Amino acid sequence: MPLLRTEGFVLRAYPLGEADKIVTFLTREEGKIRGVAKSARKSRRRFGSSLEPWSRVSLTYFEKEASELGRVDACDLLESAYRLHEDLDTAWLLAYMAEVADQFSRDRQAEPHYYRLLGSLLGALREGLPRGVALRYFEVWTLKLHGLLPDLSHCAGCEEPPGRADLIVDLASGSVLCQRCCGAEGPSRVALRHGGRTVLASILREHPSILASRKLPSAGLKEVGRLTSASLLAFVGAPFKTARFLSVAEEVAW
Ligand SMILES: [Zn+2]
16 A cells, blocks of 8 residues: 655544544645544544644555545644634634535645645634635635636727726626626626725735735625625535535625
8 A cells, every 4th residue: 555645734524433534635745635544533642633624734644546545544733723713703714615625626636826825824814814805815716726717807808908897707608798798797697896806906916914914895805705606606506515604794695
């Protein structure tokens, strides 16, 4: 059985029989992997708190041939997310982020940018990045790094840059049009106004720790939220289970 050593985040852990757990990791070098942590349920000493969601761990893992499920040999805690989980609303945000990241990450396919982004975002949350900003930052970059964020620099119809005018994103076709070319908002159409695009530009340009000390306008954040929520939903096809637990001010369109 080949041995693998890598660093990763725990995305989720769930019981397997009386004694064990199945753990999903998002690792730096290998992308998403799943493994059985023997005796993790029976003895807390075996893995300590390293199997809690968003723990950053140093992982030793045995791969099994012809099985996507390996065996977790050692899982040493590098950085705990325990303090973040003490706040209930932040805990739900982390649960949502874990569910979305699990859906978007592919098995055994490293995504170093995404991995770094998640680490930076957790760091910024510890430094006081507001939850509502963290949520949109996470969604925008999840879409962006998976090629799903529409290009808002110009209208796809007349090819004009929007200036201060509204842009309409048609989620069914993925096209971005100005109001002259598109007409009104509709069921599969989301408008992004100048304020929303300014917030989106900040999210795309700045490191999340910078945004911890800068106030982003809530109206713009809401617009970005409408776009990201609708885009994620259009891609995944069904709402994320944990989305309904996000606090009302942050959830916007779910
Ligand atoms: Zn146009």
